Amino acid sequence: MAEAIWSSDTGEAVYRSRDPVRNLRLRVHLQRITSSNYLHCQPAAQLGKDLIDLATFRPHPTASGHRPEEEEEEVVIGWQEKLFSQFEVDLYQNEAACQSPLDHQYRQEILKLEDAGGRKNRRIFTYTDSDRYTNLEEHCQKMTTAASEMPSFLVERMANVRRRRQDRRGTEGGILKSRIVTWEPSEEFIRNNHVINTPLQTMYIMADLGPYGKLGYKKHEHVLCTLKVDSNGVITVKPDFTGSKGPYRIETEGEKQELWKYTVDNVSSLAQPEEEEREQRVFKDLYGRHKEYLNSLVGTDFEMTAPGALRLFVNGEVVSAQGYEYDNLYVHFFVELPTSNALPEWPVLYCEVLSLDFWQRYRVEGYGAVVLPATPGSHTLTVSTWRPLELSPVAELRRFFIGGSLELEDLSYVWIPGTFKGERLSRFGLRTETTGSVTFRLHCLQQSRAFMESSSLRKRMRSVLDRLEGFSQQSSIQNVLEAFRRARRRMQEARESLPQDLVSPSVTSVS
Known part of the structure; x- marks a missing residue:
């Protein structure tokens, strides 16, 4: 060959x-x-x-x-x-050469091999x-494969x-x-x-x-x-x-x-079908136990929101600030929550940008506000800011030398003041100057029982439609006719409750 x-x-x-x-x-x-x-x-x-x-x-x-x-x-x-190699057989047959427990174990195994007829x-x-x-x-x-390799x-x-x-x-x-x-x-x-x-x-x-x-x-x-x-x-x-x-x-x-x-x-032997099936059952049981273990770490006292309430989690950071007159900036911010008796509103993020001079005196660089994202996920928001302005050289000199400048007593005035109860908000007469912008990165999470209920409802509706298949259109028509009949009955009851002199000639309806 x-x-x-x-x-x-x-x-x-x-x-x-x-x-x-x-x-x-x-x-x-x-x-x-x-x-x-x-x-x-x-x-x-x-x-x-x-x-x-x-x-x-x-x-x-x-x-x-x-x-x-x-x-x-x-x-x-x-x-x-x-x-065992021939070298190991010759070595471990001498008991004096055995120093570690592993050496003595090898000696015993070699002696057993010799009694059984020697190595194969x-x-x-x-x-x-x-x-x-x-x-x-x-x-x-x-x-490397180089013969003259110099190790680094x-x-x-x-x-x-x-x-x-x-x-x-x-x-x-x-x-x-x-x-x-x-x-x-x-x-x-x-x-x-x-x-x-x-x-x-x-x-x-x-x-x-x-x-x-x-x-x-x-x-x-x-x-x-x-x-x-x-x-x-x-x-x-x-x-x-x-x-x-x-x-x-x-x-x-x-x-x-x-x-x-x-x-x-x-030449590893291939698994038989019954062995593969048994292995799949073992993995399934293992994953199930691991899921139970994770659930035990979370516990059963997981806090749920009250019915009809929405919980909002916001984790964010200030990414950057640019376009301002001075350096050494820092940011004050707070979140205003909507009142319970108001119309459906969303939390507002207010921010105040200030700068610090060499003498540790601060200057207001701008105010800004933005509504928090209404959808869960990661969001990057850029907030444009402004500051009040005095039209006099003395005010600018005071701002430069001693750090004083006009400030807002109520930061909510940047958006809609919490004390405002009227229908129209006028800022006529307030002189402002556009300054820079601040970039926020926010990660939002929402929690509500309504999400679970709507998810389960969608699943139930999906399963019903899957079972009905071709009867879904017929079901929709029946629903429309039933709604029409209920509306017709309510209209007739309303007509009967009116005085007879106010009732107009009846209109023939289609049943």
């Missing part, structure tokens, strides 16, 4: 999955092709470095004198499944998230950050305690709080490509695939799953160079 294409794209691939990562299964196939010394003898006019005929150079297993399991190996690996894997093994290799690899990883300050700082799940909650006497200011932060505290620390788990699929009979040396270990999974279900694979692409290649270094090929395929 001739294999003509190698996959040279060894970059990362990112996947997102809602399934538990424990269901992930990978099939890794590793095969020795030949000594790379044969490749150096190939003429340059052939297919090239990445396009070779593997059938030409693949030695027959019996001719090479090696067993088939040493030439080729295939294993199926689960997420965070530990496969030979060259392919794994490093899980708990192994020391994972920590060292995260510290020593390169940021940021690279050095980021290399010291291990993205692991950390419990930063401090409790004292069962009460959650948190410090707003840390006066003497440690190096670990700085690393943990100045970097986005997303919980992450890492796994390495490795291969021991040492010569036959000399397995178990660290210098012959090569990374086949790196998998990283964070708490959001994002899976990062480097290199990507082989799929329809060609196998990846590894060319060893040293006196006896060899060429290997390997593939990494996702």
